[in-house]
Amino acid sequence: MSQPRTIIQKVWDNHVVAQKEGAPALLYIDLHLVHEVTSPQAFEGLRQRGLKVRQPSRTVATTDHSIPTTPRSLPILDSIAATQVAKLESNCAEFGVPCFGFHSKDQGIVHVMGPELGLTQPGMTVVCGDSHTATHGAFGALAFGIGTSQVEHVLATQCLLQQPSQSFEVRVDGTLKPGVTAKDIILALIAKIGIGGGTGCVFEFRGTAISSLSMEERMTICNMAIEGGARAGLIAPDDVTFEYVKGRRFAPQGADWDAAVERWRALATDEGAVYDKSIFIDADALEPMITYGTNPGMGVGISQVVPTPETGKDHIERDSIRKALEYMDIEGGKSLLGHPVDVVFIGSCTNSRISDLRQAAAVFKGRKVNPKVRTMVVPGSQDVKRQAESEGLDEIFRAAGAEWREAGCSMCIAMNGDQLTPGQYCVSTSNRNFEGRQGKGGRTFLASPLTAAASAIQGSVADIRSIL
Amino acid sequence: MKPFTTLTSRIVPLPIDNIDTDQIIPARFLKTISKEGLDANLFCDWRYNEDGTPNPDFILNQPVAKGAEILLAGDNFGCGSSREHAPWALTQYGFRAILSSSFADIFKGNSLKNSLLPVVIPESVKQELFELREKDIDVQVSIDLEAQVLVLPDGRRIEFPVDPFSKYCLLNGVDELGYLLNHEAEISAYEQRQPWALNTLAGYTS
Numbered sequence: 001m002s003q004p005r006t007i008i009q010k011v012w013d014n015h016v017v018a019q020k021e022g023a024p025a026l027l028y029i030d031l032h033l034v035h036e037v038t039s040p041q042a043f044e045g046l047r048q049r050g051l052k053v054r055q056p057s058r059t060v061a062t063t064d065h066s067i068p069t070t071p072r073s074l075p076i077l078d079s080i081a082a083t084q085v086a087k088l089e090s091n092c093a094e095f096g097v098p099c100f101g102f103h104s105k106d107q108g109i110v111h112v113m114g115p116e117l118g119l120t121q122p123g124m125t126v127v128c129g130d131s132h133t134a135t136h137g138a139f140g141a142l143a144f145g146i147g148t149s150q151v152e153h154v155l156a157t158q159c160l161l162q163q164p165s166q167s168f169e170v171r172v173d174g175t176l177k178p179g180v181t182a183k184d185i186i187l188a189l190i191a192k193i194g195i196g197g198g199t200g201c202v203f204e205f206r207g208t209a210i211s212s213l214s215m216e217e218r219m220t221i222c223n224m225a226i227e228g229g230a231r232a233g234l235i236a237p238d239d240v241t242f243e244y245v246k247g248r249r250f251a252p253q254g255a256d257w258d259a260a261v262e263r264w265r266a267l268a269t270d271e272g273a274v275y276d277k278s279i280f281i282d283a284d285a286l287e288p289m290i291t292y293g294t295n296p297g298m299g300v301g302i303s304q305v306v307p308t309p310e311t312g313k314d315h316i317e318r319d320s321i322r323k324a325l326e327y328m329d330i331e332g333g334k335s336l337l338g339h340p341v342d343v344v345f346i347g348s349c350t351n352s353r354i355s356d357l358r359q360a361a362a363v364f365k366g367r368k369v370n371p372k373v374r375t376m377v378v379p380g381s382q383d384v385k386r387q388a389e390s391e392g393l394d395e396i397f398r399a400a401g402a403e404w405r406e407a408g409c410s411m412c413i414a415m416n417g418d419q420l421t422p423g424q425y426c427v428s429t430s431n432r433n434f435e436g437r438q439g440k441g442g443r444t445f446l447a448s449p450l451t452a453a454a455s456a457i458q459g460s461v462a463d464i465r466s467i468l
Numbered sequence: 469m470k471p472f473t474t475l476t477s478r479i480v481p482l483p484i485d486n487i488d489t490d491q492i493i494p495a496r497f498l499k500t501i502s503k504e505g506l507d508a509n510l511f512c513d514w515r516y517n518e519d520g521t522p523n524p525d526f527i528l529n530q531p532v533a534k535g536a537e538i539l540l541a542g543d544n545f546g547c548g549s550s551r552e553h554a555p556w557a558l559t560q561y562g563f564r565a566i567l568s569s570s571f572a573d574i575f576k577g578n579s580l581k582n583s584l585l586p587v588v589i590p591e592s593v594k595q596e597l598f599e600l601r602e603k604d605i606d607v608q609v610s611i612d613l614e615a616q617v618l619v620l621p622d623g624r625r626i627e628f629p630v631d632p633f634s635k636y637c638l639l640n641g642v643d644e645l646g647y648l649l650n651h652e653a654e655i656s657a658y659e660q661r662q663p664w665a666l667n668t669l670a671g672y673t674s
Binding site for chain 2: 026031040049056119129147150153163195226231259295413415
């Protein structure tokens with residue numbers, strides 16, 4: 001009998017094109033997602049070498065990072081961003097790559113668009129010049145972010161040179177309490193292992209609390225694998241996965257579908273397979289999480305106090321907490337509950353899908369956003385936007401006093417003019433709270449859509465459980 | 469790619485853990501379509517004051533940093549975004565090697581593709597180097613990639629890991645794309661074996 005394997009190993013094995021002594025494996029890439037920020041230099045590289053895109057049929061581009069989230073009828077006012085967006089469109093036209101661009105009805109944040117079009121499928125290798133490519137791992141795909149040199153490699157050869165990663169089992173058992181969400185699971189994991197905890201690893205999320213999640217919740221978890229230091233995180237595909245993928249535009253149809261499901265069912269980790277590392281999280285014990293500092297590992301349960309520098313394990317950690325509290329201008333030893341907030345951002349590839357917007361809308365319904373708070377709701381894609389509008393969610397957001405915007409990365413990365421001003425505090429459903437991430441001098445508290453919406457209403461960091 | 473063989477240089481210390489790529493090069497400078505000119509904004513938000521003047525407290529604004537080619541940084545350097553603009557900015561500024569106790573995976577891979585050598589050293593050596601640098605701002609170290617050693621000022625030789633393939637590429641200044649392109653036959657054979665193929669062009673009209 002062959003050695004029991006993890007799903008990580010199986011997907012890897014299925015994609016090794018060549019493996020030579022002393023060299024990394026050539027790994028075949030099934031789906032390459034491209035966006036405007038990390039691709040222009042790669043296309044230019046192809047041009048300089050006289051190369052073509054080897055498989056345009058495995059490549060899809062969209063614009064998301066640098067585009068405005070104002071109405072699409074308005075032009076892109078930032079001329080540098082406009083040039084970048086135009087460059088993507090001309091590169092795609094020149095190299096024959098399909099592009100769901102600025103005015104496409106399929107445009108969206110690349111990690112929202114891929115799954116909703118059925119491009120992302122179980123067992124695939126998926127790459128994109130974006131670290132949140134891990135999102136697609138929710139389908140049991142090995143999905144990871146790459147740099148622009150590698151974007152060029154994949155465009156030219158549909159392959160990457162890769163060293164295998166270690167496997168890291170993240171078992172989450174139990175039942176989430178009301179007000180506690182997928183976002184809180186992943187923030188709790190990162191708080192526990194730190195932002196370098198998964199370096200060199202691929203996470204496999206499993207356990208009863210994971211298998212009971214919807215696909216969108218699973219995407220939220222895998223999305224932030226990179227914030228735990230892992231390049232990828234995945235979840236074995238099951239009936240929930242197949243149900244989600246079935247019938248989507250680029251999914252296999254008919255007999256191809258049946259054959260695909262049969263292959264996908266064989267991907268789950270074998271009984272007795274050994275992981276390089278393992279960790280357990282008790283879902284019953286979780287509460288809503290929030291970050292207080294300047295990296296995603298600096299998170300606490302919302303009722304807990306922010307650590308003081310003295311609690312650091314060594315002088316570097318003590319310095320790092322001190323520096324973070326200084327930047328955030330908050331005090332250690334106190335809870336964040338009630339801390340004033342200037343902006344609430346609901347969006348990003350972590351939390352901008354229809355279920356996220358429904359959760360936020362349920363909190364906003366019949367309530368008003370605190371007038372001191374600017375609240376932005378940014379759907380992850382045109383498709384999410386249409387769906388939300390068909391359900392009347394946009395009306396709920398507007399009636400509550402929130403802004404309902406066009407799809408894009410927006411204030412998660414603050415490249416497009418949607419940004420904090422120095423000193424502002426933001427409860428954000430995005431994935432990074434690094435210094436200046438949401439605008440120079442801006443201060444980010446990462447949390448779930450429920451916590452963000454509750455904080456918008458209260459005007460300060462709020463515990464969603466108090467208004468449920 | 470420029471070859472990397474040996475390097476002797478003063479060191480620029482940044483004793484901070486988890487320096488992310490948003491600090492190395494903030495996202496607002498990623499709207500460019502070229503690789504050039506990023507060095508001007510390397511560590512921008514630490515390097516410049518609100519009014520755009522250089523912050524004299526930041527190490528890169530001190531005369532001793534001029535011409536130094538080795539950065540000594542805290543743990544988990546380069547975490548966060550996959551932007552290759554980070555190693556582009558660092559190399560354009562003049563850095564050729566970074567010493568740290570660990571690097572984030574994507575950053576490490578991106579650096580190796582740009583002749584920027586990430587040198588993983590033990591925590592104790594890192595601390596010692598920070599202390600040495602504090603006592604003597606002109607302290608120099610040497611890196612010998614062929615031998616995979618970092619030579620400390622007192623002559624001690626600290627071995628560091630590099631995968632053999634990356635080492636070959638760095639020493640000879642060759643990039644990976646050529647190697648990949650030489651596998652055309654294997655890639656085509658693999659594609660023939662696939663049971664089902666995605667077709668993103670189905671029904672697509674630009």
